Amino acid sequence: xxxxxxxxGWTKQEVESLLDTAKVMREVLERPIKKVPALQGFAVAxxxxxxxxxxxxxxxxxxxxxSADVVSFAAQTxxxxxxxxxxxxxxxxxxxxxxxxxxxxDAAGVPHQAARWVKGVVINGGDGQRAHPTQALLDAYTLxxxxxxxxxxxxxxxxxxLHSRVARSNAELLPLLGAEVFCAGPPSxxxxxxxxxxxxxxxxxxxxxxxxxxxxxxxxxxMEGGLIHLEDYIARYQVTEKRLARAKPTAPLLHPGPMNRxxxxxxxxxxxxxxxxxxxxxxxxxxxxxxxxxxLVGRER
Amino acid sequence: MILIKNVKLVDARGERGPLDVLIGGGRILSLExxxxxxxxxxxxxxxxxxxxxxxxxxxxxxEEVKEDLATGLLAAVRGGYTDLVSMPNTKPPVDTxxxxxxxxxxxxHLGLARLHPGAALTLGQEGKTLSPAGPLKEAGAALLxxxxxxxxxxxxxxxxxxxxxxxGLPVAVHAEDASLRRNGVxxxxxxxxxxxxxxxxxxxxxxxxxxxxxxxxxxxxRSKARPHLHIQxxxxxxxxxxxxxxxxxxxxxxxxxxxxxxxxxxEALRGFxxxxxxxxxxxTEEDQEALLEGLLDGTLDAIATDxxxxxxxxxxxxxxxxxxxxxSLEIAFPLLYTELHxxxxxxxxxxxELFTDGPRRVLGLAPxxxxxxxxxxxxxxxxxxxxxxxxxFASKARYSPWAGWVLAGWPALTLxxxxxxxxxx
Ligand SMILES: [Zn+2]
Numbered sequence: 048x049x050x051x052x053x054x055x056g057w058t059k060q061e062v063e064s065l066l067d068t069a070k071v072m073r074e075v076l077e078r079p080i081k082k083v084p085a086l087q088g089f090a091v092a093x094x095x096x097x098x099x100x101x102x103x104x105x106x107x108x109x110x111x112x113x114s115a116d117v118v119s120f121a122a123q124t125x126x127x128x129x130x131x132x133x134x135x136x137x138x139x140x141x142x143x144x145x146x147x148x149x150x151x152x153d154a155a156g157v158p159h160q161a162a163r164w165v166k167g168v169v170i171n172g173g174d175g176q177r178a179h180p181t182q183a184l185l186d187a188y189t190l191x192x193x194x195x196x197x198x199x200x201x202x203x204x205x206x207x208x209l210h211s212r213v214a215r216s217n218a219e220l221l222p223l224l225g226a227e228v229f230c231a232g233p234p235s236x237x238x239x240x241x242x243x244x245x246x247x248x249x250x251x252x253x254x255x256x257x258x259x260x261x262x263x264x265x266x267x268x269x270m271e272g273g274l275i276h277l278e279d280y281i282a283r284y285q286v287t288e289k290r291l292a293r294a295k296p297t298a299p300l301l302h303p304g305p306m307n308r309x310x311x312x313x314x315x316x317x318x319x320x321x322x323x324x325x326x327x328x329x330x331x332x333x334x335x336x337x338x339x340x341x342x343l344v345g346r347e348r
Numbered sequence: 349m350i351l352i353k354n355v356k357l358v359d360a361r362g363e364r365g366p367l368d369v370l371i372g373g374g375r376i377l378s379l380e381x382x383x384x385x386x387x388x389x390x391x392x393x394x395x396x397x398x399x400x401x402x403x404x405x406x407x408x409x410x411e412e413v414k415e416d417l418a419t420g421l422l423a424a425v426r427g428g429y430t431d432l433v434s435m436p437n438t439k440p441p442v443d444t445x446x447x448x449x450x451x452x453x454x455x456x457h458l459g460l461a462r463l464h465p466g467a468a469l470t471l472g473q474e475g476k477t478l479s480p481a482g483p484l485k486e487a488g489a490a491l492l493x494x495x496x497x498x499x500x501x502x503x504x505x506x507x508x509x510x511x512x513x514x515x516g517l518p519v520a521v522h523a524e525d526a527s528l529r530r531n532g533v534x535x536x537x538x539x540x541x542x543x544x545x546x547x548x549x550x551x552x553x554x555x556x557x558x559x560x561x562x563x564x565x566x567x568x569x570r571s572k573a574r575p576h577l578h579i580q581x582x583x584x585x586x587x588x589x590x591x592x593x594x595x596x597x598x599x600x601x602x603x604x605x606x607x608x609x610x611x612x613x614x615e616a617l618r619g620f621x622x623x624x625x626x627x628x629x630x631x632t633e634e635d636q637e638a639l640l641e642g643l644l645d646g647t648l649d650a651i652a653t654d655x656x657x658x659x660x661x662x663x664x665x666x667x668x669x670x671x672x673x674x675x676s677l678e679i680a681f682p683l684l685y686t687e688l689h690x691x692x693x694x695x696x697x698x699x700x701e702l703f704t705d706g707p708r709r710v711l712g713l714a715p716x717x718x719x720x721x722x723x724x725x726x727x728x729x730x731x732x733x734x735x736x737x738x739x740x741f742a743s744k745a746r747y748s749p750w751a752g753w754v755l756a757g758w759p760a761l762t763l764x765x766x767x768x769x770x771x772x773x
Contacts, residue, residue, distance in 0.1 A: 096666075132661050132664050132665065133666065134661075134664050152666060153666075153668065154668035155543055155544040155620065155667060156543070156545070156620025156666060156667050157620075157666045159620040160620055160622075160666065174544070175668070176544035176546075177545070178544065209541070212544060215542075215544055238541030239537060240538045240541060240542075241541060241542065272530075
């Protein structure tokens with residue numbers, strides 16, 4: 048594979064090989080000196096047209112742990128409107144010798160556009176409502192750690208499915224690994240269809256017998272846009288202890304963060320032993336190391 | 349004097365020839381040949397009346413970086429257009445007598461296609477206060493429209509129809525319910541949901557057309573003159589059905605479709621290229637079939653380009669920020685001649701009618717037929733195939749969703765009242 052834009056065209060073998068590399072990287076991160084020379088001489092740019100400190104830090108740390116040089120470019124969307132285009136920005140970085148671009152944007156498709164413009168590798172760091180593939184990879188990695196295998200497992204994703212790049216990427220990735228994905232959310236936040244996922248407005252149906260539950264962040268804009276009523280959402284869709292009882296007794300809880308405590312997820316659950324939220328963050332660095340390694344070093348072979 | 353020898357003639361009434369067409373004094377003098385200093389061989393070519401575009405954004409005044417009258421009207425004649433209606437959503441919008449006169453005067457000086465300025469229905473196109481229809485009409489405005497905006501206030505639209513009716517001015521509407529469309533950038537449906545792009549539902553168009561037709565009924569009841577509602581760039585099956593029903597019920601409504609809605613679908617957005625971002629958005633194949641049916645059965649009166657040039661840098665923004673619009677003046681006819689007539693057997697006289705008499709009727713102009721004594725505003729079409737090459741566009745927007753498509757039917761000669769305004773050497 049040349050870029051990581053989404054999971055269209057990916058095979059199970061490719062995903063598994065990448066997650067195996069992530070396991071090796073996870074071990075690197077447990078050593079006293081958490082650094083390998085794998086990407087020495089490579090330059091990785093994080094190009095964030097939409098701010099996200101967490102994702103950026105995770106990628107930059109991943110690149111540095113493998114001895115890559117890291118450049119960081121943050122663009123205000125206002126400067127884009129003033130005529131400095133995405134293309135100009137990327138071509139400038141290319142002229143400086145960048146090999147890989149981690150691109151984050153509030154509009155779907157920006158990484159796809161970028162891949163048409165630059166010669167280097169493009170990694171989608173989250174684009175609008177479209178995709179967040181490294182998030183899905185770290186979710187899959189975390190689920191595999193907890194469940195052993197995803198074959199035949201039922202994974203419930205709960206919340207604003209329509210606007211969620213995390214849901215979309217997970218619905219593409221998890222079925223590749225054998226899982227069944229159920230997405231539940233209020234009708235105004237459900238898409239008409241989503242390949243790879245079963246959609247339901249019925250939270251209980253999604254949670255029934257689930258092997259794992261992923262809770263999505265609820266954006267304030269959805270209330271302001273008239274799509275939901277907050278109290279009503281909490282009453283009917285918040286993942287609570289009582290509701291989680293429908294899932295398998297050991298089913299772990301995931302959340303891509305940052306969390307609205309006691310909105311989409313009961314705070315007590317977030318802090319419980321079933322929550323894998325901290326592991327997700329830790330695994331994020333290892334998974335991103337694996338992605339960079341596969342795309343940059345794997346490419347030369 | 350020009351003699352075009354051995355050329356086939358095609359207009360709304362049908363095909364004839366080959367004949368030798370003698371042109372002089374701005375008229376067709378004879379279809380039986382004669383003597384002329386300029387003799388052109390029309391063998392294998394088609395001669396048609398000059399085209400009229402009801403819907404082109406020429407961006408002057410205010411956004412000449414995107415297009416201006418000179419480049420826009422040159423693009424027009426290269427596309428076979430002898431007449432063109434410019435949209436008034438310029439900066440500032442064309443909402444005064446002076447602005448209309450200035451455009452007409454400048455276009456006259458350029459001597460390319462004849463400009464029929466569209467004027468704003470409301471001051472500043474703000475949808476609140478009606479613009480002065482009488483003086484606008486006197487200055488030469490061909491229709492009133494707030495295109496680019498969506499006429500949220502039904503009462504203002506009703507008043508606009510009432511005001512325009514006795515002047516014989518059509519009121520053209522961009523029919524989309526803005527509150528249902530919201531920030532949609534492509535057709536709402538499974539593909540938009542898959543691509544994670546905000547959708548613009550087909551119901552947003554249908555809902556607005558349904559409302560506007562009721563507004564028209566109200567204006568009809570209130571007016572002694574006959575108000576005329578023209579629906580711009582129809583894109584959906586349901587929209588076509590609504591216009592068809594309204595026409596059957598005898599309502600004075602006309603409608604147009606664009607080259608892009610007739611040849612592209614939402615599938616084009618799969619590659620996330622803002623080149624394909626247009627309002628209303630590209631729809632499904634089913635919608636496209638319905639538009640074709642509407643062209644055939646007379647529900648749709650005209651093919652209008654909605655030529656909407658922007659700078660390439662703007663079109664390289666992302667799908668949320670890139671502006672809506674596709675430039676198409678130079679290739680509209682070859683595109684539809686190739687895709688509809690050659691590939692799908694769409695009858696040629698009807699296709700020509702949709703570029704000529706159809707839009708002329710919308711403006712209340714007499715039909716233009718190829719006969720002795722007729723005005724010599726003509727286009728000679730060459731069936732030779734050639735690829736679309738945007739780098740050679742006269743328009744400032746030198747990009748195209750159809751780049752590389754091999755098309756036939758390119759205008760080889762365009763005459764405005766017998767005057768050569770475009771000729772391929
Ligand atoms: Zn419009």
